[in-house]
Amino acid sequence: MSVIEIKHPLIEHKLTNLRNKYTDTKLFRESLNEIAGLMTYEATKDLEVKEVETETPLQMTITKVLSQPVTLVPILRAGLGMVEGILQFVPTAKVGHLGVYRNEETLEPVYYYAKMPSNVAESKVLIVDPMLATGGSVNYTIDYLKGVGVSNISFLCIIAAPEGIAKVVERHPDVDIYAACIDEGLNEHAYIYPGLGDAGDRIFGTK
Numbered sequence: 001m002s003v004i005e006i007k008h009p010l011i012e013h014k015l016t017n018l019r020n021k022y023t024d025t026k027l028f029r030e031s032l033n034e035i036a037g038l039m040t041y042e043a044t045k046d047l048e049v050k051e052v053e054t055e056t057p058l059q060m061t062i063t064k065v066l067s068q069p070v071t072l073v074p075i076l077r078a079g080l081g082m083v084e085g086i087l088q089f090v091p092t093a094k095v096g097h098l099g100v101y102r103n104e105e106t107l108e109p110v111y112y113y114a115k116m117p118s119n120v121a122e123s124k125v126l127i128v129d130p131m132l133a134t135g136g137s138v139n140y141t142i143d144y145l146k147g148v149g150v151s152n153i154s155f156l157c158i159i160a161a162p163e164g165i166a167k168v169v170e171r172h173p174d175v176d177i178y179a180a181c182i183d184e185g186l187n188e189h190a191y192i193y194p195g196l197g198d199a200g201d202r203i204f205g206t207k
């Protein structure tokens with residue numbers, strides 16, 4: 001497995017919008033989806049392709065098309081904020097939803113919903129969630145997906161805490177983690193610092 005911090009000036013610029021506490025909901029959503037789209041280029045570079053015969057205006061030639069189904073799995077709610085940005089570039093992907101929230105007292109993940117496409121086990125699965133804090137939510141999600149037969153999983157997040165990365169690497173060493181930034185750590189409430197606050201609340205305007 002690997003942990004990949006995707007460094008790019010466009011991502012860093014848009015990440016400033018996410019971190020800024022004065023950014024409004026509209027710009028927050030736009031910037032989040034744009035970063036997710038930019039990250040997709042790196043996170044999909046190992047997708048399988050097959051050769052096909054294609055007729056150009058000049059002659060027949062051999063070209064390549066995707067040969068592997070892709071499923072996005074946003075962790076509700078905040079993961080929804082990355083889906084449109086990724087679907088721009090992988091429009092044939094299916095979307096499975098997993099509802100898990102973090103109990104803010106125990107910090108344990110609490111499951112409330114799941115709906116996966118029927119071919120999820122054969123898919124390359126991209127789990128998406130802006131925040132990797134203690135790692136409880138994504139580890140729960142990976143456990144769930146492996147439990148229904150998925151074996152090819154990557155995780156895309158915007159901000160990751162080193163503590164959460166260590167938990168995922170320990171439990172699921174086969175899962176690649178892509179992050180736009182690895183932050184300093186977790187505060188006493190297990191919030192990432194400097195971070196961006198509560199991603200779900202900032203996407204949906206619930207605070």
Ligand SMILES: O=P(O)(O)OC[C@H]1O[C@H](OP(=O)(O)OP(=O)(O)O)[C@H](O)[C@@H]1O
Binds near residue numbers: 198
């Ligand atoms: O790594 P962890 O310590 O588990 O924390 C990260 C989780 O916390 C946030 O979700 P939250 O529980 O706030 O739910 P929400 O998306 O509905 O706001 C975030 O979007 C992750 O899913």
Ligand SMILES: O=c1cc[nH]c(=O)[nH]1
Binds near residue numbers: 133192
């Ligand atoms: O910093 C954090 C930690 C967990 N969930 C968030 O939305 N933000």
Ligand SMILES: [Mg+2]
Binds near residue numbers: 078198
């Ligand atoms: Mg939240």
